[in-house]
């Protein structure tokens with residue numbers, strides 16, 4: 195078991211932000227935590243890493259309670275840049291982690307090189323751009339070669355080429371066996387990283403593997419969406435009713451069976467629209483178009 199989160203509840207005053215969050219990560223994977231501003235993503239990540247106490251519930255990380263400080267030898271948490279000290283250099287930050295965790299200078303320099311912060315690691319952080327700070331935070335998070343890497347908005351403030359670079363680094367870490375749990379508002383980047391998404395809505399998690407929806411889908415305007423849904427689900431064709439239309443998650447070449455079944459059941463097809471499907475569409479369905 196990599197991560198087990200059970201029945202976590204957390205309130206600030208009267209506002210209950212997390213209403214009994216439960217999930218498990220059993221296999222190495224990349225998993226994204228997605229939700230509107232203020233939905234509780236940072237609160238949940240802070241509870242998982244024990245920076246914040248939950249009101250009820252418990253968390254175990256790699257078989258140990260998250261209250262055990264030794265877990266930070268095997269996991270890392272990349273928070274926002276408020277954890278950085280302006281008057282220290284990037285290298286000072288890394289060296290401090292190295293000293294606490296017994297990481298060699300060679301290993302630190304290897305990570306510095308890989309993340310590409312060598313040219314400015316001896317400058318004071320107060321002079322860094324937002325993107326430079328994000329790179330340093332990532333270097334600090336991976337220098338201990340964590341088995342579980344938790345990242346709060348790692349792509350925040352990155353231009354497209356740096357977002358691509360950080361994505362490649364995350365994919366390489368995953369390939370080498372690191373499990374990554376990240377929160378992000380950048381749904382396009384998430385689609386390139388993973389299909390495993392946890393949507394945080396009204397204090398509850400909706401956990402989905404969006405790859406089951408395929409990458410394209412078709413919205414069919416038909417005479418009886420409800421009946422068509424029943425019929426097609428009998429053939430294990432993934433469908434959903436959206437605004438009275440029937441959304442079919444199939445490639446064009448597989449639609450023949452759909453049309454055949456509609457005809458057989460005397461369901462009239464008026465219109466068909468192709469849609470490209472990704473986490474953004476799923477987000478809009480869960481939170482509404484305007485969120």
Ligand SMILES: Nc1ncnc2c1ncn2[C@@H]1O[C@H](COP(=O)(O)OP(=O)(O)OP(=O)(O)O)[C@@H](O)[C@H]1O
Pocket residue numbers: 206211229230231232233234235236237238
């Ligand atoms: N220390 C605190 N005291 C009181 N309320 C807080 C505190 N921290 C967070 N909140 C409230 O809890 C809710 C969730 O905040 P949180 O920062 O976890 O959301 P988030 O999903 O990470 O938001 P964002 O996407 O904007 O970073 C918000 O309504 C916020 O105002």
